[in-house]
Amino acid sequence: MTIDSDSDGDESPTHYFDALSSERRKKREILSEQGIDPYPSRFDRTATAEELHARHGGLEADVRTGETVRMAGRLTSIRGHGRLSFATLNDVTGSVQLLMQEANLSEQAGAVLAAFDLGDWVGAEGEAITSRREELSVDVKELWLLSKALRPLPDKWHGLTETDTRYRQREVDLLANPESRRVFDIRFRAIAAMRRHMVSEEFIEVETPILQPQAGGALARPFFTHSNALDIDLSLRIAPELYLKRLVVGGYERVFEIARNFRNEGVSTRHSPEFTALEAYRAFGDVTEGMELSEQLVVKAAESAVGRMTFAVGERAIDLTPPWPRRQLLDLLEAAVGHRLHPTDPVEDVRAVCRDRGLDILPEWGSGKLIFELYDALLLPTITDPLFVCGFPVEVSPLARHTSSDPTMADRFELCIDGKEFANGYSELNIPEEQEERFDAMTVAAAKGDLEAHPADLAFVRALEYGLPPTSGIGLGVDRLIMLLAEVEAIRDVILFPMMRPEPTD
RNA sequence: GCGCCUCUAGCUCAACGGCAGAGCAACGGACUCUUAAUCCGCAGGUUCCGGGUUCAAAUCCCGGGGGGCGCACCA
Numbered sequence: 039m040t041i042d043s044d045s046d047g048d049e050s051p052t053h054y055f056d057a058l059s060s061e062r063r064k065k066r067e068i069l070s071e072q073g074i075d076p077y078p079s080r081f082d083r084t085a086t087a088e089e090l091h092a093r094h095g096g097l098e099a100d101v102r103t104g105e106t107v108r109m110a111g112r113l114t115s116i117r118g119h120g121r122l123s124f125a126t127l128n129d130v131t132g133s134v135q136l137l138m139q140e141a142n143l144s145e146q147a148g149a150v151l152a153a154f155d156l157g158d159w160v161g162a163e164g165e166a167i168t169s170r171r172e173e174l175s176v177d178v179k180e181l182w183l184l185s186k187a188l189r190p191l192p193d194k195w196h197g198l199t200e201t202d203t204r205y206r207q208r209e210v211d212l213l214a215n216p217e218s219r220r221v222f223d224i225r226f227r228a229i230a231a232m233r234r235h236m237v238s239e240e241f242i243e244v245e246t247p248i249l250q251p252q253a254g255g256a257l258a259r260p261f262f263t264h265s266n267a268l269d270i271d272l273s274l275r276i277a278p279e280l281y282l283k284r285l286v287v288g289g290y291e292r293v294f295e296i297a298r299n300f301r302n303e304g305v306s307t308r309h310s311p312e313f314t315a316l317e318a319y320r321a322f323g324d325v326t327e328g329m330e331l332s333e334q335l336v337v338k339a340a341e342s343a344v345g346r347m348t349f350a351v352g353e354r355a356i357d358l359t360p361p362w363p364r365r366q367l368l369d370l371l372e373a374a375v376g377h378r379l380h381p382t383d384p385v386e387d388v389r390a391v392c393r394d395r396g397l398d399i400l401p402e403w404g405s406g407k408l409i410f411e412l413y414d415a416l417l418l419p420t421i422t423d424p425l426f427v428c429g430f431p432v433e434v435s436p437l438a439r440h441t442s443s444d445p446t447m448a449d450r451f452e453l454c455i456d457g458k459e460f461a462n463g464y465s466e467l468n469i470p471e472e473q474e475e476r477f478d479a480m481t482v483a484a485a486k487g488d489l490e491a492h493p494a495d496l497a498f499v500r501a502l503e504y505g506l507p508p509t510s511g512i513g514l515g516v517d518r519l520i521m522l523l524a525e526v527e528a529i530r531d532v533i534l535f536p537m538m539r540p541e542p543t544d
Numbered sequence: 545g546c547g548c549c550u551c552u553a554g555c556u557c558a559a560c561g562g563c564a565g566a567g568c569a570a571c572g573g574a575c576u577c578u579u580a581a582u583c584c585g586c587a588g589g590u591u592c593c594g595g596g597u598u599c600a601a602a603u604c605c606c607g608g609g610g611g612g613c614g615c616a617c618c619a
Contacts, residue, residue: 061570099577115579122576139576156569170577193555193568195580200551202611214555258618303618304545313619398616414618459619490618515619528612539610 065153088131135175147181157187231342246281255279274300294318314516323510328463362424381406381446406431421454438464463512470502
């Protein structure tokens, strides 16, 4: 019987059959014939690479520690010298060298060594020693195959570079490219740090629906799906905002969610249809607390994930050292266009400014929306270091409290870093009638064809009627923060499995 | 959605109208201190897919697909 005849993979679209894979199957078969299970059920290790280096780092050459260790990991390099072989074993904490002298190996270890391929998961037992080149190594006596890699690893020097494959087969990217591991380690540390900070500030982490009868909390086009049980169409959430505020109504004074949001919009290096936001709501605070919390979160994430405050993305240098300046949007815009604009200005006047700047505008937009567009086009791209832009038109802020002295402006900020919006926050609108009026205005816009108009959410208005305390709310773009901390330019580099077209089936 | 670029061995890349190649990985062999090990040997291809031009196409042209970048929308 040939080794490959028991494989059903020949015609599978994801299986390529070639000599490489065949050789690996053959080696697996040879071990089985020798009574060695190529897929043992478990392995008990006594040390990770990190622990071993912590215990025995910095020794001179040719030292024997007397400590026997059992280690496990993936084999990423083999350097054979006849009856002596070196190998590199990688585990989640790092790597350690295996030193395998034929004379020291058990019979089983010899058989396992003979059947090794790069990429195999192996277990090794032996004394921790240093080699003649001072490298901490395990002088192996016993070896186990823990799982066979039937497919060869990508080029050991160049790694996997094709971006398409890196995203589609992230597992291969992660095992082959240390840089990819570095980026995601930053992600996990940064998120953990932000979660710790939220908990230390006595926020409660909650989970709110992703499947919603009506997606709200942001101005965006949703994805749609269908419930067979209820026979209703549902939207995937575009923001958790409305549900989180309902929890504040319910008495949870500080809540947050690290929420996956879904927006059926363009894909670019800065936009993913599926992205992660941290949203937080704190009772009794206003927009000021939101700015403070945003600043603390970003700083904690940077400290904990990378331990510094300066970053270089492409040609741009960014300094996160707090405190960050706060500027009024209308002041910044006045400096940029030469005269003061306001949402109460005649719409023709603001349109003229937009046209002078070459902006594409829609006829149904009011002065407030046009002012926001000017900010987006003229101000945002020029901002590199963190800046809080404060005070946005109510027209583009349907869920924010209006400024006490000006009903057309909202107590809202955007945190801008590196030409992008990183966070958005405001004093929450908690007056039910006003919220209902804002929704009505949005309904009119939707009727005119605005696909991103915020739909009226009467369950939310009803919640407000039970009383939402004064509340400070923020939303922070987690993926963009990770891009900055990891100094990468593509959002898909910080998302483990970014949305992709299905693999071609040929 | 529009424009530009790209797709060749498992991986990284050459060849750019004239025999499809190298390095790594694999396979066979030598080697007890390597770490991109070294050395000798051997093997590996639907050049993304389909059509066209040509004596001859990986190469030029047309169409399709995947990916990247830029623009536009959004966070």
